[in-house]
Amino acid sequence: MPDGTVSKQRKYPISKRANKLSPSGIRRFFDLLASTEGVISLGVGEPDYSTPWHISEAAIKSLEKGYTMYTSNLGIPELREELTVQLKADYDVEYDPDNEILITVGSSEALDLSIRAILNPGDEVIMPDPCYVAYESCIIMAGGTPVKVPTNQENNFEISASDIEGHITERTKAILIGYPANPTGAVMDREQLMQIAEVALRNHLLVISDEIYAKLVYGVEHTCFSSLPGMKANSILLGGFSKAYAMTGWRIGYAAAPAEILAAITKIHQYTMMCAPTMSQVAALEALKSGGDSVIEMVNDYNKRRKVIVKGLSDIGLSCFEPKGAFYAFPSIKCTGMTSEEFAEKLLTEEKVAVVPGSAFGQCGEGYVRCCYATSLADIEEALSRMKRFVNRYKEG
Ligand SMILES: Cc1ncc(COP(=O)(O)O)c(C=O)c1O
Numbered sequence: 434m435p436d437g438t439v440s441k442q443r444k445y446p447i448s449k450r451a452n453k454l455s456p457s458g459i460r461r462f463f464d465l466l467a468s469t470e471g472v473i474s475l476g477v478g479e480p481d482y483s484t485p486w487h488i489s490e491a492a493i494k495s496l497e498k499g500y501t502m503y504t505s506n507l508g509i510p511e512l513r514e515e516l517t518v519q520l521k522a523d524y525d526v527e528y529d530p531d532n533e534i535l536i537t538v539g540s541s542e543a544l545d546l547s548i549r550a551i552l553n554p555g556d557e558v559i560m561p562d563p564c565y566v567a568y569e570s571c572i573i574m575a576g577g578t579p580v581k582v583p584t585n586q587e588n589n590f591e592i593s594a595s596d597i598e599g600h601i602t603e604r605t606k607a608i609l610i611g612y613p614a615n616p617t618g619a620v621m622d623r624e625q626l627m628q629i630a631e632v633a634l635r636n637h638l639l640v641i642s643d644e645i646y647a648k649l650v651y652g653v654e655h656t657c658f659s660s661l662p663g664m665k666a667n668s669i670l671l672g673g674f675s676k677a678y679a680m681t682g683w684r685i686g687y688a689a690a691p692a693e694i695l696a697a698i699t700k701i702h703q704y705t706m707m708c709a710p711t712m713s714q715v716a717a718l719e720a721l722k723s724g725g726d727s728v729i730e731m732v733n734d735y736n737k738r739r740k741v742i743v744k745g746l747s748d749i750g751l752s753c754f755e756p757k758g759a760f761y762a763f764p765s766i767k768c769t770g771m772t773s774e775e776f777a778e779k780l781l782t783e784e785k786v787a788v789v790p791g792s793a794f795g796q797c798g799e800g801y802v803r804c805c806y807a808t809s810l811a812d813i814e815e816a817l818s819r820m821k822r823f824v825n826r827y828k829e830g
Contacts, residue, residue, distance in 0.1 A: 454570050457793070462777060466787045473816045475804040476787035478615060478761065480679040482807075484716070485727040488678060491719035492712040500715065504708045506699055508536025508687070512718045516687060519721055524657035526665055532692040535699050536709045536717070540645045540673035540686030542702070545571050547641050547669045547688055548609075550697040552577040556606040558641075561592040563791060563798030565615045565643065572609075580605070583797045586754050586765060590617035594628035601636050608633055610658070611643035613650060616794045616803035617763045618739075618756020623656040630661045633668075639694075640668040645686070646759040648677035648728050651736045653757045659689065666691050669698075676759075677728050678720040683713040735760050738806040738813055745817035746804070749824050760807040763791065767800045769827040777802055779827075784819040 462476050483489075507513060513530035520526050528534055537543040544567060548558070554576035560568050562581035572579045580600050584590045597608060608629065612621045621629075633640045642658035659668045673686030686709075688698055708714075742762045746753040751764035766776045773790035780786050789805075791798030806813055 450574055450576065453573050457566050462781070462787060462789055465778075465781055469781065469785060472781065472785045472787050473808070473812045473819070474787040475806065475808065475813075475816055476789050478803075478805050478807075479681045480676065480731065480760075480807045481809065482679040482731055484678065484680050484683070485720075485724055488680070488716050488719045488724060492683075492716040495712055495715040500711060502711065504711050504714060506703045506708055507531075507534065508709055509711075509714045509718070512536055512714050512721070515718055515721045516689075520657070520670075520689065524660040526657055526660040526670075528665075528689045529692070533689055533695050535688045535690075535695055535702060536714055537686045537688055537702065538706050538709050539675060539684045540643065540671045541567060542706060542709075543671045543673070543686050543688035543698075544568075544641070544643060545574070546698045546701050546705075547671065547690070547694075548572055548577065548607075549575045549701055550694060551639060551669075552606055555604060557602060557604045558607045558609050559597055559600050559605060560609040561590070561611075561614070562796060563590070563616055563794035563801075564609075565611055566793060568609055568611070568643075569795075577606070578604070581795060581797075584617075584619075585797060586752075586801075589754055590614060590619040590763070591621050591625060592629070594625070594632045597629060598632050598636070601632075601638070605636070605638060607639040607641055609641045609643070611645070613646035613655070613756075613758025615646070615759055616761050616789070616791065616798065616801075617754070618759045618761045619754075620650055620653050620655070620757040622653070623661070626656050626658055627661055630658070630664050634663050638667075640664065641671065642668055643671045645671065645673045646676055647672065649732060649735060649760060650758040651732070651739060651756075655758070669694060674717050674720055677731075678717075678724050679727075679731065680713075680716065680720065683710070683716055685709055685713040685717045735807060738808075738810055741810060742804060742806045742813050742817070745813070746820075749817065749821045750828060751820075751824060760805055762804045762806060763798075763801050764804065765801055768829060769824060770829045771827065773799055773802050780820065780823055784823045786816045786819050786823075
């Protein structure tokens with residue numbers, strides 16, 4: 434239109450790929466939540482802690498010193514260096530800080546870039562169902578095809594190597610896993626991951642391993658996938674600071690990969706982000722150097738909350754598999770006869786408790802809801818008592 438107004442018939446040129454994406458099922462609940470007063474939220478997947486002050490202070494000091502320019506595309510050398518030192522110390526896996534580490538805008542960017550760097554249109558990526566909401570969308574945006582492998586409560590929501598193998602076709606390019614898992618809290622042990630590594634190697638597949646929750650494990654050890662025999666050269670490790678150091682808003686993460694893959698990832702990063710936020714890189718360095726005690730404190734606290742929520746949900750009659758990592762419980766709500774959407778919506782409007790419907794994470798999440806327990810014990814206890822009232826009202830039989 435000549436005056437710049439838009440006619441009602443105007444059809445904007447949205448790409449087929451963007452049209453193919455469904456809006457995040459989590460976002461819809463955030464919006465509902467924001468417009469309701471007095472809600473206890475077990476919805477949002479982020480720590481209720483503020484970033485430890487010494488971490489914020491390091492960033493503030495860097496701003497005071499005028500440290501506000503772009504950094505190298507890869508990220509500041511001190512941060513890459515420290516990251517490699519810690520990966521070696523924690524998991525005995527060695528990365529070259531100059532060629533194998535890229536600092537990104539959250540692990541979200543690392544995920545997106547990794548997928549875009551390796552996929553050609555039509556390539557298939559195998560992933561668990563249910564899983565983190567971004568996996569499927571990133572694959573679709575890269576022109577790929579997500580291939581979902583069902584997991585279930587009976588198998589502790591672990592993806593089995595033989596099921597993966599059963600889904601491999603000549604188009605399969607990679608396997609995308611994320612343990613500890615969102616939304617289930619599942620953790621896979623070294624033995625099981627070795628079996629996946631063996632399938633990947635035998636079929637010449639890359640493994641993208643999203644280890645954003647690596648430090649949030651309870652009574653079990655985290656296995657870094659790239660530390661398994663043969664896997665450093667055949668996997669991309671995604672990590673970040675959001676969850677362990679309570680730094681979601683800083684938007685800082687990383688990808689670690691063989692040099693050739695990292696170079697491809699870095700090319701896309703160069704033209705899209707240029708570099709991760711400078712002050713966030715300084716904060717992340719401080720987190721790595723001196724944030725260990727805070728992580729231990731937070732993990733101990735999450736563990737207390739985890740025990741309370743798992744027991745509480747089971748007592749209400751919502752059978753709940755014991756999550757060993759992240760900060761989510763994933764109880765079955767099948768006894769109410771509702772879909773997970775119905776359950777979440779009714780629970781929010783009738784009892785003002787926000788949870789996320791399991792269906793937001795894939796078909797196999799239907800019949801479950803995700804409850805994030807990174808919130809105060811008092812709120813968890815109040816949420817449980819409201820949920821008890823709710824479930825008693827609707828329980829079938
Ligand atoms: C499994 C998983 N991966 C990646 C992310 C993104 O984290 P970041 O804040 O580092 O982008 C999340 C956030 O919820 C997540 O749950």
